[in-house]
Amino acid sequence: MDAPGISVRPLVNMAGEHVFNEIIFDNVRVPRKYLVGEENRGWYIGMTTLDFERSNISSAAQQRRTLEQLVEYVKEQGSGNKKHAHVNGAGNGVKPKLAELTIENEVGRYLSYRVASMQERGQIPNYESSAAKVYHSEYGQRLAGAGLKMMGLFGQLREGSKHARLRGRFARTYLTSVGSTIAAGTSEIQRGIIAQRGLGLSRI
Amino acid sequence: MDYRFSVDEDAFRGEVKEFLRGAIPEDWDYDPFELTGETWDFAKEFTKKLASKGWVAPAWPKEYGGQGMGYMKQVVLSEELAYSRAPNTALIGVTYAGPTIIVYGNEEQKQQFIPGITSGDIVWCQGYSERNAGSDIAWLQRRAVRDGDDYVILTGASSWLGQTRTRRNTRGSATSSRQWTLRASA
Numbered sequence A: 001m002d003a004p005g006i007s008v009r010p011l012v013n014m015a016g017e018h019v020f021n022e023i024i025f026d027n028v029r030v031p032r033k034y035l036v037g038e039e040n041r042g043w044y045i046g047m048t049t050l051d052f053e054r055s056n057i058s059s060a061a062q063q064r065r066t067l068e069q070l071v072e073y074v075k076e077q078g079s080g081n082k083k084h085a086h087v088n089g090a091g092n093g094v095k096p097k098l099a100e101l102t103i104e105n106e107v108g109r110y111l112s113y114r115v116a117s118m119q120e121r122g123q124i125p126n127y128e129s130s131a132a133k134v135y136h137s138e139y140g141q142r143l144a145g146a147g148l149k150m151m152g153l154f155g156q157l158r159e160g161s162k163h164a165r166l167r168g169r170f171a172r173t174y175l176t177s178v179g180s181t182i183a184a185g186t187s188e189i190q191r192g193i194i195a196q197r198g199l200g201l202s203r204i
Numbered sequence B: 001m002d003y004r005f006s007v008d009e010d011a012f013r014g015e016v017k018e019f020l021r022g023a024i025p026e027d028w029d030y031d032p033f034e035l036t037g038e039t040w041d042f043a044k045e046f047t048k049k050l051a052s053k054g055w056v057a058p059a060w061p062k063e064y065g066g067q068g069m070g071y072m073k074q075v076v077l078s079e080e081l082a083y084s085r086a087p088n089t090a091l092i093g094v095t096y097a098g099p100t101i102i103v104y105g106n107e108e109q110k111q112q113f114i115p116g117i118t119s120g121d122i123v124w125c126q127g128y129s130e131r132n133a134g135s136d137i138a139w140l141q142r143r144a145v146r147d148g149d150d151y152v153i154l155t156g157a158s159s160w161l162g163q164t165r166t167r168r169n170t171r172g173s174a175t176s177s178r179q180w181t182l183r184a185s186a
């Protein structure tokens, strides 16, 4: 990253975080010994790299943790612990919603296990990993949105406010979960893969 | 069809949980993209601990610093790390860069890059996308042109977007050539 000709511009996401950058190359010299594989085969090598990206198993486990935190929050509301003061629509919409989110989390986990078990047997997943990717990233948005609502006005506060709950996790992930449906192939692209490779439908 | 993990895999899960209880504070609740400053330093330290268990790239063959661990055990490990929000800074190196170099790289490249991945010393990033080539990645405009012993990555008509997971504090010569290693052959 210190080579002459490289410049880095920050890309700030809509949650106000800076974790990505735009990298601009201007006649950057790279010694030939860093060429991986043969010249002009980069496309195929690049595609191999992307394949590894699509077999992610971690999302469901992270989301399970978040869901458990939300359930704890709701439980404490009934216990008189003022640390977690407010649940929107308690007793009415909240319980079935949490039940639904739990079912969905399990579904996501099994979609990932399916990809894993294929890889274990040496098969190469393609539309199966797309299904898991769409599901996890969109579930992440539903989970963040549901948590935000349940916490009422508290849910909207970010870390730094003394009224923020769970470090403002839901206010933050409500914003960051959007990017997950874009990164590593958008939901539309993944659905296209499922339609073509999974269902054998034509491209257009 | 058996949906259960084996006795061995369950025992391994217990071992991982115990390691994590010792390595991560109970109130740790940061997501990967939130890490900066102190939390990033902790993440680097944690990744070294993970490396000392041989758990940074457990499924890789021993010759590449892995343990040749069975696939489902690796799944168990990933699950537990994710559940505890373990800040693993080796992830991109292990999931994207490493396998590519193991499959396509020559011996010298493997010697140079693989140990830094499995030890948790080098943080990698990934730069494919350009401003006009995201979904349609076949439209990439970036070119590397041979010039003597170098490749020169040329600037195209539009500026190129390599949207990478480069963090402020990982910018160093270390991160650099990695990314180009992938790009130089594009």
Ligand SMILES: Cc1cc2nc3c(=O)[nH]c(=O)nc-3n(C[C@H](O)[C@H](O)[C@H](O)COP(=O)(O)OP(=O)(O)OC[C@H]3O[C@@H](n4cnc5c(N)ncnc54)[C@H](O)[C@@H]3O)c2cc1C
Pocket: A179, A180, A182, A183, A184, A185, A186, A187, A188, A189, A192, B126, B127, B128, B129, B131, B132, B133, B134, B135, B136, B162, B163, B164, B165
């Ligand atoms: C959080 C995050 C992290 C990222 N990390 C990296 C990284 O580490 N390295 C890297 O190189 N890149 C990274 N990216 C870039 C990412 O790969 C691209 O944003 C993504 O591929 C989409 O491309 P685009 O943004 O150019 O959108 P476009 O491709 O322009 O898409 C715009 C819209 O059109 C739709 N669309 C496009 N083509 C079709 C089609 N054929 N059929 C139907 N709908 C279509 C899309 O679904 C989308 O809604 C990241 C992006 C995000 C948001």
